[in-house]
Amino acid sequence: MLHDNLSINQLGHLTFAGVDTVDMAKKYGTPLMLIDENRIRQRVRTYVGAMKKYFGEDAAPLYASKALCFKGIYKIVAEEGMSVDIVSPGELYTAAQAGFPLKKAYFHGNNKTDEDIAYGMDLGIGYFISDGYEEIDSIDRIAGEKGIKQRVLLRLTPGIDPHTNAKISTGKVDCKFGTPIETGQAEKYIAYTLTKQNIELMGFHCHIGSQVFDTEPFCDAADIMIKYIAHIEKALGYHASILNLGGGIGVRYVESDPYIDIDENLRLVSEHIKMRCEEFGVKMPTILMEPGRSTVADSGMTLYTVGTVKSINDYKSYVSVDGGMTDNPRYTLYGSKYTMMVANKANQPADFKCTIGGRCCESGDLLAEDIYIQKPQRNDLLAVFVTGAYNYSMASNYNRIGRPPIVIIKDGADRLAVRRETFEDMVLRELD
Numbered sequence: 498m499l500h501d502n503l504s505i506n507q508l509g510h511l512t513f514a515g516v517d518t519v520d521m522a523k524k525y526g527t528p529l530m531l532i533d534e535n536r537i538r539q540r541v542r543t544y545v546g547a548m549k550k551y552f553g554e555d556a557a558p559l560y561a562s563k564a565l566c567f568k569g570i571y572k573i574v575a576e577e578g579m580s581v582d583i584v585s586p587g588e589l590y591t592a593a594q595a596g597f598p599l600k601k602a603y604f605h606g607n608n609k610t611d612e613d614i615a616y617g618m619d620l621g622i623g624y625f626i627s628d629g630y631e632e633i634d635s636i637d638r639i640a641g642e643k644g645i646k647q648r649v650l651l652r653l654t655p656g657i658d659p660h661t662n663a664k665i666s667t668g669k670v671d672c673k674f675g676t677p678i679e680t681g682q683a684e685k686y687i688a689y690t691l692t693k694q695n696i697e698l699m700g701f702h703c704h705i706g707s708q709v710f711d712t713e714p715f716c717d718a719a720d721i722m723i724k725y726i727a728h729i730e731k732a733l734g735y736h737a738s739i740l741n742l743g744g745g746i747g748v749r750y751v752e753s754d755p756y757i758d759i760d761e762n763l764r765l766v767s768e769h770i771k772m773r774c775e776e777f778g779v780k781m782p783t784i785l786m787e788p789g790r791s792t793v794a795d796s797g798m799t800l801y802t803v804g805t806v807k808s809i810n811d812y813k814s815y816v817s818v819d820g821g822m823t824d825n826p827r828y829t830l831y832g833s834k835y836t837m838m839v840a841n842k843a844n845q846p847a848d849f850k851c852t853i854g855g856r857c858c859e860s861g862d863l864l865a866e867d868i869y870i871q872k873p874q875r876n877d878l879l880a881v882f883v884t885g886a887y888n889y890s891m892a893s894n895y896n897r898i899g900r901p902p903i904v905i906i907k908d909g910a911d912r913l914a915v916r917r918e919t920f921e922d923m924v925l926r927e928l929d
């Protein structure tokens with residue numbers, strides 16, 4: 498099995514986090530998202546522990562909460578002592594509703610409105626990660642109006658191409674995010690920020706991209722950033738006390754993806770950073786990282802009911818399920834690959850080649866093409882693995898298809914954490 502929270506029981510049913518997935522589908526209906534709470538906690542502990550062990554007591558991982566955002570996840574993360582990164586006032590509101598300690602929240606995004614900034618300050622958010630002059634002006638002005646001094650990191654682009662999907666690559670000079678180091682613009686931006694009375698500049702941030710399997714791009718980014726911190730000390734007399742290296746550690750979606758040892762990865766990156774700090778003569782900054790996908794992806798799984806199974810003579814077979822791009826747009830967006838199986842026939846051979854379609858009125862609404870699964874028929878259950886990240890959080894109700902519920906499994910017990918979106922929910926905001 499792809500991950501050790503997946504197995505097959507005596508009935509030949511797929512189990513997830515120790516529960517029979519067929520039972521879960523009967524109890525809650527489909528499409529259904531299952532979340533393995535113990536695994537998320539284990540992942541968070543790995544990150545929190547490894548960051549402290551390798552980078553020192555102040556180092557911290559921030560959960561990039563855009564990967565999977567609902568109140569329950571902020572509670573889990575808060576209990577485990579992890580900080581969070583949020584990218585919108587909606588995420589911030591959700592974190593606040595969950596009672597997340599917002600001093601440990603970092604407000605990201607390449608276009609925060611003045612309302613967003615004021616809202617963040619009113620809720621007492623710890624840090625803003627500013628992306629551009631306009632934001633610096635607004636943060637300074639609004640902090641002044643509120644009589645506070647706001648802590649800020651600046652998002653810079655180190656000019657790294659991590660060789661991942663172009664749509665999730667964010668560290669290159671030509672990118673909507675960040676201010677480039679290479680062109681000299683970052684230095685002006687830092688100098689400008691340092692003139693602001695109501696801003697306490699804490700350091701720099703970079704994020705190179707997502708689904709990165711190698712440590713090399715992180716080490717390359719660290720090289721550039723440490724060297725740059727040394728340069729800025731000389732040029733501007735400013736020492737960055739925080740360096741946030743962003744997220745991006747890869748996740749195993751299919752057999753051919755490598756397994757990543759997070760602890761070992763962080764150890765390697767830390768050795769590298771220590772070496773560069775010595776080389777460039779800078780005091781090691783407090784290191785932050787922002788794992789999103791790798792915190793939650795393999796703690797999630799989606800169950801669908803199979804509807805139509807259509808074989809087109811001389812072409813291929815289409816298996817249609819009762820969800821699709823509405824609950825998982827990643828295949829449509831990026832061509833992302835997933836591992837799937839017929840959950841109630843898990844011990845049968847996966848010898849049926851097919852393309853999995855969703856139920857939307859779009860021929861591009863697919864979840865996989867030309868994959869092998871057990872031969873399905875109507876009312877069988879299709880399980881899609883590793884859907885914890887960027888599925889629920891990217892879900893829509895296109896075609897007025899309701900978003901699935903989230904059921905959390907902990908120590909073999911299931912509980913409904915987010916209910917299914919109803920027809921009534923869909924017309925709730927419509928006034929006549």
Ligand SMILES: *Cc1c(COP(=O)(O)O)cnc(C)c1O
Nearest residue numbers: 561704707744745787788789790
């Ligand atoms: C998306 C994002 C992350 C999380 O990336 P993952 O690949 O999910 O770990 C972290 N930081 C920033 C700024 C992001 O945009």
